[in-house]
Amino acid sequence: MAVLVIGEAPTDAIEAAGLLIRLCRPDADDPLPATLTGIDAVILSPTATPAALPLVGPALAAEVPVLALGDGARLLAEAAGTGGTCGGATDPLLGGGAAPHGFRVGASAWGLPVPAEADRELLRRFAELVAGRAETTATRAFFTPRAAAWEERFAYQTPAYETAVARMRLRPGQRALDLGCGSGRALPALRSLVGAAGTVIGVDLTHAMLAAAARAGHGGPGRLLLADCGRLPFPAGAVHGIFAAGLLDHLPHPGTALREWARVTAPGGELLLFHPSGRAERAARHGRAVSPQDPLAEPNLRPALEAAGWRLATYEDAPTHFLTRAER
Known part of the structure; x- marks a missing residue:
């Protein structure tokens, strides 16, 4: 299982869940993958750039989990064409008021405009969600672009x-x-x-x-x-x-x-x-x-x-x- 991190973001909680990190840093001209094959989740860091948008749309379509932080949340909202909805008390990531300024897009994407909210506990919950959905994510990521x-x-x-x-x-x-x-x-x-x-x-x-x-x-x-x-x-x-x-x-x-x-x-x-x-x-x-x-x-x-x-x-x-x- 691999998490694509675009830009700089804390990764220790992700690695602690047994997930591999695939780091792409725009400032270092790291190439983005052409498809989501082998990608179980995407993290858009505050330093993510619009170059990531071609991956965000397919991720939303296939319900590949996405966590967008800081300016990355703006990219998520742009890709979705919406500001999203507030996470309710039962939201798997934002529930319980853990991130009062956060929003959700669909069933598998979350935006956190305030980077300070991306604390270790929230990242830990995201990692658990990714691990729990890995089999479903792989199936949807494979078939969604082929369905038409x-x-x-x-x-x-x-x-x-x-x-x-x-x-x-x-x-x-x-x-x-x-x-x-x-x-x-x-x-x-x-x-x-x-x-x-x-x-x-x-x-x-x-x-x-x-x-x-x-x-x-x-x-x-x-x-x-x-x-x-x-x-x-x-x-x-x-x-x-x-x-x-x-x-x-x-x-x-x-x-x-x-x-x-x-x-x-x-x-x-x-x-x-x-x-x-x-x-x-x-x-x-x-x-x-x-x-x-x-x-x-x-x-x-x-x-x-x-x-x-x-x-x-x-x-x-x-x-x-x-x-x-x-x-x-």
């Missing part, structure tokens, strides 16, 4: 998604989830199974992906929900089927996710894990061999499913696709 072109780029995979969804044994009137739905490619096919009386919900962690799904018209076949696929806001047994394409092996704790998905699935419901290419093809595409630790390898996946409350019914790892169907 996602549907067009992968539209050719739509028939494979439709074929995979057709393998599910959903019935009219039932409820289905598409977890990590992205631009919503599977939502129309899920709707065709559950019918007008059923419910289809596409869940994704990235705002921009859900916006892409809405632009593609997939908000009609299914509702769109911003949520963490590992902590679903549904009661136990609420759904009858879960479709997840290219998701499980990218989660930090696959076993925990499988248990959560089992929790929200009614007895007799099912889970379909899918990818439009096989494990060997994907590994070769990335220039590596198939890892025996791959959570999608059958010797790893079968016991993980069983431990989470699923029974493996179908396992296919073909050159053209990966598909696993499990029953609750």
